[in-house]
Amino acid sequence: xxxxxxxxxxxxxxxxxxxxxxxTYSDSASNYxxxxxxxxxxxxxxxxxxxxxxxxxxxxxxAVTLNKTAKHFSLHITETQPEDSAVYFCAAREGGGSEKxxxxxxxxxxxxx
Amino acid sequence: GAGxxxxxxxxxxxxxxxxxxRCDPISGHVSLYWYRQALGQGPEFLTYFNxxxxxxxxxxxxxxxxxxxxxxxxxxxxxxxxxxxDSAMYRCASSPGYNEQFFGPGTRLTVL
Numbered sequence: 088x089x090x091x092x093x094x095x096x097x098x099x100x101x102x103x104x105x106x107x108x109x110x111t112y113s114d115s116a117s118n119y120x121x122x123x124x125x126x127x128x129x130x131x132x133x134x135x136x137x138x139x140x141x142x143x144x145x146x147x148x149x150a151v152t153l154n155k156t157a158k159h160f161s162l163h164i165t166e167t168q169p170e171d172s173a174v175y176f177c178a179a180r181e182g183g184g185s186e187k188x189x190x191x192x193x194x195x196x197x198x199x200x
Numbered sequence: 201g202a203g204x205x206x207x208x209x210x211x212x213x214x215x216x217x218x219x220x221x222r223c224d225p226i227s228g229h230v231s232l233y234w235y236r237q238a239l240g241q242g243p244e245f246l247t248y249f250n251x252x253x254x255x256x257x258x259x260x261x262x263x264x265x266x267x268x269x270x271x272x273x274x275x276x277x278x279x280x281x282x283x284x285x286d287s288a289m290y291r292c293a294s295s296p297g298y299n300e301q302f303f304g305p306g307t308r309l310t311v312l
Contacts (some may be wrong), residue, residue: 186231186233
């Protein structure tokens, strides 16, 4: 089955800096990769996703890149703000027609004002 | 519009009791998923439905866990003979089709 590794587990940046979160996956048939943001005590919120037929997707200050050959994908946040502080989870959908998402262990981002 | 809702939000039960957790998906969403999330971890897949059909239950830990979605809308996750190791946040998510999954607020289960 699919295995998703996420690193680093914590990251602290100054407001205005960029942050990058990296994930690797094992199932070469995986074709959908969402990213979720989870604030303390809240539900995971989908912030951006990418499908395997594209290499990059942007939405304002966030972007996701996918390297299918290397089986890794990354989330980039530019011009970070204190409200970006949260735990970020990457996920990969198993191949073979499954709708099962396999999540990484999460990365806690702290943006210091 | 209304998001995914779950009830109860908190459930405290004694070891050996059965519990039923309810999920109300976003109206019209075809797919419904159950996950379990331990503190400091990502959601862990349990099972999912398309309409009323259970498509994959490979993530259910053992036969004490079961789920149903009889009319293709509301779903119930049942845990029989609860054990302390079952304590966790149980989250439901729904999707209009094949991709985006939207999570509910979760039910925090504590087994004493």
